Amino acid sequence: MSLTVTDLRVHYRTLRGEVKALDGVSFTVADGEIMGLAGESGSGKSTLGKSLIRLDGRMRHVGGTVELDGVELPVGDSAAMDRFRFSEVSVIPQYSMSALNPTRKIGKMVAELLASRGERLDPAELERRLELVGLSRDVLGRYPIELSGGMKQRVVMVVSTLLNPSLLIADEVTSALDVSSQKAVARTLLGLRDTGLVTSMIVVTHDISLVYQIADTIMVMYAGRLAEKAPADVIVTEPRHPYTRLLISSLPEVGVRQADKRLSGIPGSPPSLLDPPEGCRFRDRCPLAFDRCAEQPPFTEVAPGHSVACWKAA
Amino acid sequence: MLRLDGVSKIYRVGAFGGRELRAVSGVSFDVNPGEVVSLIGESGSGKSTLGRMVLRLTPASEGTITFDGTDVSAIRSRKAYYRQVQGVFQDPFSCYNPVFKADRVFAMIKQEYFPEMGRAEWRDRVESSLDGVRLDPGQVLGKYPHQLSGGQLQRMLIARALMLDIRLLVADEIISMLDASTRIDVLNLLGDLRARGLGILFVTHDLSLGNYVSDRTVVLRRGRIAEMGPTDRVFGNPLHPYTRTLLDSVPRLHTKWADEEPAAGQTPCPFHDRAPDTPVRSDLAEAEKEHYVACAGSGACPAAKETA
Ligand SMILES: Nc1ncnc2c1ncn2[C@@H]1O[C@H](COP(=O)(O)OP(=O)(O)O)[C@@H](O)[C@H]1O
Ligand SMILES: Nc1ncnc2c1ncn2[C@@H]1O[C@H](COP(=O)(O)OP(=O)(O)O)[C@@H](O)[C@H]1O
Ligand code: SF4
Ligand SMILES: [Mg+2]
Ligand SMILES: [Mg+2]
Numbered sequence: 001m002s003l004t005v006t007d008l009r010v011h012y013r014t015l016r017g018e019v020k021a022l023d024g025v026s027f028t029v030a031d032g033e034i035m036g037l038a039g040e041s042g043s044g045k046s047t048l049g050k051s052l053i054r055l056d057g058r059m060r061h062v063g064g065t066v067e068l069d070g071v072e073l074p075v076g077d078s079a080a081m082d083r084f085r086f087s088e089v090s091v092i093p094q095y096s097m098s099a100l101n102p103t104r105k106i107g108k109m110v111a112e113l114l115a116s117r118g119e120r121l122d123p124a125e126l127e128r129r130l131e132l133v134g135l136s137r138d139v140l141g142r143y144p145i146e147l148s149g150g151m152k153q154r155v156v157m158v159v160s161t162l163l164n165p166s167l168l169i170a171d172e173v174t175s176a177l178d179v180s181s182q183k184a185v186a187r188t189l190l191g192l193r194d195t196g197l198v199t200s201m202i203v204v205t206h207d208i209s210l211v212y213q214i215a216d217t218i219m220v221m222y223a224g225r226l227a228e229k230a231p232a233d234v235i236v237t238e239p240r241h242p243y244t245r246l247l248i249s250s251l252p253e254v255g256v257r258q259a260d261k262r263l264s265g266i267p268g269s270p271p272s273l274l275d276p277p278e279g280c281r282f283r284d285r286c287p288l289a290f291d292r293c294a295e296q297p298p299f300t301e302v303a304p305g306h307s308v309a310c311w312k313a314a
Numbered sequence: 315m316l317r318l319d320g321v322s323k324i325y326r327v328g329a330f331g332g333r334e335l336r337a338v339s340g341v342s343f344d345v346n347p348g349e350v351v352s353l354i355g356e357s358g359s360g361k362s363t364l365g366r367m368v369l370r371l372t373p374a375s376e377g378t379i380t381f382d383g384t385d386v387s388a389i390r391s392r393k394a395y396y397r398q399v400q401g402v403f404q405d406p407f408s409c410y411n412p413v414f415k416a417d418r419v420f421a422m423i424k425q426e427y428f429p430e431m432g433r434a435e436w437r438d439r440v441e442s443s444l445d446g447v448r449l450d451p452g453q454v455l456g457k458y459p460h461q462l463s464g465g466q467l468q469r470m471l472i473a474r475a476l477m478l479d480i481r482l483l484v485a486d487e488i489i490s491m492l493d494a495s496t497r498i499d500v501l502n503l504l505g506d507l508r509a510r511g512l513g514i515l516f517v518t519h520d521l522s523l524g525n526y527v528s529d530r531t532v533v534l535r536r537g538r539i540a541e542m543g544p545t546d547r548v549f550g551n552p553l554h555p556y557t558r559t560l561l562d563s564v565p566r567l568h569t570k571w572a573d574e575e576p577a578a579g580q581t582p583c584p585f586h587d588r589a590p591d592t593p594v595r596s597d598l599a600e601a602e603k604e605h606y607v608a609c610a611g612s613g614a615c616p617a618a619k620e621t622a
Contacts, residue, residue: 040493041464149357178356178519179563183571206493209565236567250498252526254549254564258505263526265502266495269463 002200003029003052003167008064008075010051019273021047023224024064026299027307029167029217034193034201036211036232038247039221040270045204046094048221049169051075052202053091069166086117090165094172094204096156100144107140110159119163129158132195133188150181154188161197168198174210182210190214209251212236217305220244223270223281226299230306240302240313243282280310288312315513316345316368316399316482320377320596323363323537337363338537340377340596343530345482350504350514352524352545354560355534361517364534365484368515369401381482397427400475404487406467410459416467417455419474427478443473447503465496472503483507486517501527521564525549533557535611539598541584543605553584553607555614583615584608 010022021044029035037045050056052066052075061076068088074080093099101109114121127137133154144152153173161168170189174182192198205211211218212232219229220241228241239245246266256263268285271277279294280286286293292311299309308314323338338360345351353361366372368379370386379386381399389395403409410416420440424431431439441451447469454466462470468488475483485504489497504514505527518524524531525545532542533554541554552558562572584607588599598606612618 040495179521179560179565180356182565183563186565187571207565208494209567212567213565213571247494248567250494251567252498252501252522253567254522254525254561256522256526257545258502258527262502262505263498265465265497265499269466 002031002033002069004065004067005052006065006067008048008051008066009062010047010055011060011062012047012058013060014058014274017274018060020276021224021273022051023273023276025221025224025226026064027219027226027229029200029202031199032193033217034189034203034215035229036208036215036218037202037204037221038206038208038211038218039227041206042223042270042273043221044224044273045206045221046171047224049091049093049171049202049204052089052167052169053085054078054081086160086165087163088165089167089169090160090163090198091169092156092160092171092173094175096171098176100152100156102144104143105140106142106144106147106155110140110162113159114162117163126158126162129162129197130155132191132197133158134184148181149177150184153177153181153185157185157188157192161192164197166199167202168192168200169202169204171204172206173203174205175207183213186210186214208236208248209253220247223276224273225281226307226309227282228306228308228310230303234306240306240308241282241310242286242288242312315347315382316515317380318342318344318364318368318377319380321364321367321374321379322376323360323367323372324375336537338367341534341537341539342377342596343532343539343542345513345515347481347513348508348511349530350508350516350528351530351532352516352518352528353532353534354518354521354524355540356519356560358536359534360537361519361534362486363537365401365486365515365517368482368484369399370395371401393426397478398480399482399484400478400480401484401486402468402471402475402488404490406464406471406488407459409471410467412459414458416457416459416462416470419470420477423474423477439477440473443476444470446476446507447473448499449473463493463496465492465500468492468496468500469503472500472507476507480512482513482515484515484517487519489518489523490520497523521549521560533560539606539608540611541605541607542598543602547602547605551602551605553601553605555581555584555610581610581614583610583617585610586615586617 006026008022008025012019012021039045066073066075111121135154174185203211215232218232218235220227222243228244239248250263250265271281280297283289283293297309297311299307301307302313319342321341325335325337327333327335355361367374424436444451449469528545531545531548533540535556540556552561585599593600598608601607609615609618
């Protein structure tokens with residue numbers, strides 16, 4: 001079992017109180033699994049990703065454990081996490097593409113980054129990796145501004161995986177790209193797993209159709225908790241959680257026209273995580289809500305590899 | 315209603331503006347009342363530049379843009395033009411000042427266009443405009459931007475544009491920052507506005523969104539029209555290799571991307587290898603009624619004119 005997260009709780013400290021961004025999350029990611037992580041913005045996807053790597057100053061590890069390849073990660077202790085970061089768990093943060101230092105040539109930046117990790121750069125290996133993602137070695141002599149969005153994103157992917165991490169977390173890496181670059185970047189992620197450079201992956205996205213293309217499983221979050229996790233095909237064709245169902249049915253597919261089939265969104269908005277309501281957090285938007293939903297539904301397995309947090313799905 | 319005729323835009327770039335960049339070249343198309351025209355292309359293809367020229371935010375370098383037959387660059391009163399034509403852009407958050415309540419965007423329209431109107435009448439107007447974009451006035455008025463969702467903020471901007479009985483809306487990537495759950499509401503709204511007779515130029519890089527709402531589609535590639543026509547024809551029978559590549563890249567829900575890439579090899583050029591008697595309009599061939607397609611481009615067609 002590659003990654004096991006158990007009852008993880010991470011809050012943000014704010015002036016108005018604690019934001020319960022991750023409120024009791026348990027799941028596993030198997031060796032070789034690419035798990036898509038989907039949900040509306042604000043549902044806690046990035047918080048989950050960051051929790052497995054580095055809590056920023058305002059994040060607090062309130063409870064729960066994370067185990068990677070049988071070793072418990074000290075997620076609450078940033079210094080102790082140093083040993084694992086980048087080599088065991090690596091992240092491509094949201095917006096990292098725009099965060100590349102504009103005054104550094106790509107090659108210099110990569111060398112500096114490795115040096116800061118106490119690793120030496122093997123130029124031949126670096127070139128091999130660039131080639132693998134479809135970039136020529138020339139990019140090393142260029143500045144970030146000279147590269148297209150898709151090229152920058154692939155540079156970041158190469159850099160984040162240089163030490164062959166066991167787990168890679170890719171946070172919204174395709175969101176700012178055009179369809180053709182999205183496809184190239186998504187395929188590159190697939191290639192990293194298929195060549196064994198990365199063992200498992202969590203691909204965070206708000207675009208289910210995109211992650212469906214490459215993911216083995218998809219996990220859907222809602223308001224700081226898990227709603228559903230299942231094989232990708234099952235999420236798309238037979239979702240059980242009412243939220244997943246509404247989410248899937250609100251997606252316009254190529255060929256669907258408003259004149260023929262009017263789709264609808266999900267009325268309402270997610271609750272504040274500062275003071276979330278008791279019970280099922282989807283309750284006030286859920287068309288199936290009934291008395292029992294005042295009590296929190298457990299995230300339970302309803303079929304092999306398929307877990308749902310909903311009283312109606314069990 | 316809106317007509318672009320041979321419109322080009324040349325930017326001066328580089329040190330001291332020494333280099334020319336052709337962002338848009340010889341683009342011609344119309345937007346009629348009650349019609350959604352989607353403008354599709356990858357980033358850098360010139361979509362926003364076209365939208366900005368229509369909104370008179372930047373002048374065209376060549377060609378003309380006319381609104382009801384009048385050259386927009388000759389309309390002296392900007393205000394008169396903006397009463398009829400408004401734009402909404404990608405990032406709703408950047409249009410609001412976090413220090414002020416979100417509904418200040420309406421107050422600004424009042425100051426500019428309706429300084430005389432009484433409070434009660436104005437309030438009614440704001441409320442009916444919000445109603446038109448399916449927002450509950452009680453839920454959004456008096457709130458700060460951070461208390462509202464991106465979808466709500468975006469719909470408020472559309473409501474603001476509707477305060478001025480506009481006839482043409484330029485919507486530039488207004489959906490891309492929104493979550494799937496609210497995206498579709500904004501798209502449906504565009505469809506409803508069309509039904510009320512508004513003309514909409516819907517700029518997007520997402521083909522499935524363009525396909526869902528638009529009547530006609532213009533595919534832009536490197537500033538030029540690659541293909542345009544009725545949306546069902548462009549999507550149902552794409553003729554330009556670029557349109558096909560875009561379509562093949564769109565992630566779909568029930569089908570995964572095809573495994574092998576289509577074999578490169580020489581395929582017939584939809585323009586130069588057109589059937590005899592195909593009508594030609596400038597550098598577009600009318601392959602089917604109202605369905606136009608350009609040359610496949612250098613690399614794909616030996617007859618392609620190399621372009622700067
Ligand atoms: N630095 C922060 N301080 C306070 N709250 C935060 C911070 N970052 C995120 N949050 C809150 O935590 C919740 C989850 O956010 P995030 O993990 O970024 O969601 P997602 O990635 O799914 O959009 C949201 O309610 C968000 O407002
Ligand atoms: N103000 C400007 N000055 C110089 N070049 C510009 C300017 N605005 C856009 N461009 C260039 O024009 C081309 C088209 O850009 P744009 O219209 O923004 O495309 P799109 O909206 O399709 O992404 C790009 O190469 C872009 O870099
Ligand atoms: S537990 Fe109840 S409210 Fe929650 S999703 Fe299921 S039916 Fe809806
Ligand atoms: Mg995020
Ligand atoms: Mg643009």
